[in-house]
Amino acid sequence: MIEKIIIAGAGGQGIMLLGKVLAEAAMQEGKFVTWLPAYGAEVRGGTAHCMVIISDRRIGSPRINQPDSLIIMNNPSLKKFKERVKNKTLLIINSSLVDKLPPKNTETLSHPFTDLAIKLGNIKVANMLALGCYFARKNIVEEKTVLKVIFEMAPADKKGLVEINQKALKEGLRLR
Amino acid sequence: MKRILMTGNEAMAEGAIQAGCRFYAGYPITPQNEIPAYMAGHMPQAGGVFIQAESELAAINMVFGAAACGARAMTSSSSPGISLKQEGISYMAGAELPAVIVDVMRGGPGLGNIWPAQSDYFQATRSGGHGDYHCIVLAPSFVQEAYDFMPAAFDLADKYRNPVIILGDGMLGQTMEPLHVTTSPRHHVTRQNKKWALTGCKGRTPNIVKSFYMKEGDLEKVNLLLQKKYKTIKIREQRYEGLFLDDAKVIIVAYGTMARICRAAVERLREKAKKVGLIRPISLWPFPENAFRLVNSRARRRVKFLVAEMSYGQMLEDVRLTLDGQAEVGFLGRSGGGIPSEEEIISKIKKL
C-alpha cells in the first residue's frame, strides 16, 4: 500500500496542520510516512501546500509528482495542481472557495467545507471537515486514532478547541 | 520505543544536543532555519550556548573559538552560507579543531534557489577553502539518519581533531518522518581529555591554537602530519551501504536524498526480477572505495554502473577514479530544484 496525498489551499486554512494530523495518525498506526511542506516565500502568496505519503514500506522520494489524492481548499490551488491529476486521482474540493470545474477523469467529492465550518461555529475547522471527508473515502487510518491525534496535537492552552475539531472530523466522515 | 514526527533539520539539531553539542552559532538561511530555531529553544535548557551570529563568517569563527576551548561545537547553513564559511573551515582544519558543520544544500550557483540540490559535493569533499585539507563528510538519507549521524559526527571530529561536514539537502531538512529518539546522555564527552584546549594555563605550560607556521620547513612538517592523518581516516572510516551487490548487473551509485529515491527504484526493479543493485556512499570523504572492491575485478568489467546525483556529475568523478576505467559508468543528474524521480531512474536503467 502506498498513498500519495497533496493538500493545497491558502495560508491560514490549516493546510500544514491537516497534513500533519494525517501523517501523525498514520505513523501511530505503524505506517511509514513523509510530510513535505512547500517552504519559502510562496507560502505567503496564493497557495500553501504540503505532500504526505503513507506506505507499508520505506518511502523513496517525499516529493509527489502524481498524487493518488488531492485535497483542494481554494481556486488558485486547483489551478496549480490540476496538471498533476492522473486517472483515478481522488479529488476533494472545498466548493465554498472553488468555483472552477475540476479536471475530467477524476473521482471528485465536492463539499462546501468552509460554509459547513462556519455553521459548526469556527471557520478554521474547514480543514478537519475535508480530512474527515477524505478518510470516509480512503479508509487508511482508524477514526479513533485521528481523534486521539487531534487531542494530542493541540497545545496545552488550546485544548478548548479539541472538541470542535473532533466534531468537524466526524461531520466530514459523514460526507459522501 | 516512542516515535515522533520531526523534520530532518530538527532531527539534526536534537541529535547534536544528544551528542553533547553545547555550542551553536548560525545565521538564517533557507532551507535550514529550523536548526537555529530548535537550537535557540533547546540549547539553553541543555546548559549550552546559542548565538545568532551577525554573519556566516562570524558564526564559523565562533565555532572556531568554542572548539578551541574544548566544547563540542556546531554551525549549520545552506550552500551560499557554506561558501562564506570556507575560510573558517580551512583555519579549523589547519589548527586541527573538531567541529560539526551541517550543510543543507540548495540550488546554485550564486543565490540559486531554495530547493534541494547536491551540487556542493566538490566543495565538501575537496578542500572547500584554501590549502591541502579534508573534512570528513557524512551524508544522511532519512530523518532517522539525520539524527543518528550526529553523535557519529562529533565522535569522528574529536577522534581525529578534524571538522566534519554533514551534507544534507533541502528535502532532508524539510521532510518530516517518524523518528526514534534515543536519549542516552552522551555529554560526558571528552572535554577533560582535550589537553590541547584553551582553558587557562593553570598547572601546565600555555596552549596555543594556531595554523600559522612561518619558520622555513615548519609548515611542511605540519602538512605531512595532516596528510598522514587523512590517510588513516581513508583507511579506517569509509562508510557505505550496499544493496544486492552479489548478483547485480547494474549498480546505481547515489547518496543522501538521491539514494533513498534510487533505493525505491531498485526495490521496484527487483520485484520484476531485474538484477539491479545500489552502492550508497555514507562517507563522501573518505569516498568508500572499498564498496567497489566488493564487486570483484573480474565481475566489474561486466557490471554497469549508473551514478545518480542532484548535480551535474560531481560524485561521478570519484566513481570514475575508483573504477579506473574497469567498468562502464552511466550518469543521471539534475540540479537547480529538479529531483530525478524513481520513474526517471528506472527508465534510464532500461536504456543502459
Add this chain to the structure above:
Amino acid sequence: MGKVFSHSKSLRNISTHYCAGCGHGIAHRLIAEVVDELNIREQVIAVAPVGCAVIAYDYWDFDCSEAAHGRALAVATAIKRVRPQNIVFTYQGDGDLAAIGTNETIHAANRGENLTVIFINNAVYGMTGGQMAPTTLLGQKTATTPQGRKPEEGYPLKISEMLALLAGVKYIERTALSSPQEVMKTKKAIRQAFQNQIDHVGFSLVEILSPCPTYWAMPPRQALDWINNVMAKEFPLGRIK
C-alpha cells in the same frame, strides 16, 4: 632590600621581531604587567590577530588562540561564552578591527560581550608592507596612497567614537605610546579594561595610538612627535565612554 622590578611572568624572555621604535613590544609588555598585577595569568585566554602581532603568542606566556583576519571578536565571543570563568581579550590592529573585521567588532560590542579589546591604531597596514589603513590620515603617504590619502579614499575611521554609541559598550579610552607619561596612562587604561571584565562590567576597549616608524618613513623619535602633534589631533586622547 626587596626586589622592586623584574621581568614580567606573563612575557617569555625572548626578543621580539618588531622593528626599531615599534609600539607593539611596549603594548605587549603593558598587557603582561597588568595580567601579572591582577594575578590572572592562569585564567587569561588571548586572541591574537592577523597583522604584525600575529605571533604575539610567541611572546606572551599564557593560553592564546589565533583568529582569521578580522574574526578575533567572533572567536573571543565564543571562548568567553563557553568559559565565562576565563579572562578573554583580543589584540587587534586597525586593519583587523576597523576594516576587514568591522562587522565582528560592531556586533560583539553591540551584544555587550564581557570582553577586553586592545586596539592598536598605527594608521597603516604593517605586516603587508605599509598600505592604507582605515585609520590612515588624510594626506598620509602609504604604499597604496602614494600621493597621500585623499577624501575619496575615505576619511580616517573613528571606530572608537562609533562604538561609543552602542548601548552594549561600557568603557572606551584612547591613549598613546608617545611618551613615558602616555605609556603609564595606557597601562592604567588596559588595567581598567581587564578589571571591568573581572567585575562583569561588559565590553571594554582601549585604542592605543602606536608608532610605526618604518611605514611612516621617519626615525623613532620623530614618530613619537608625529603621534602627539598630528595623529592625536585626528584621534583625540582620553576617555571616550
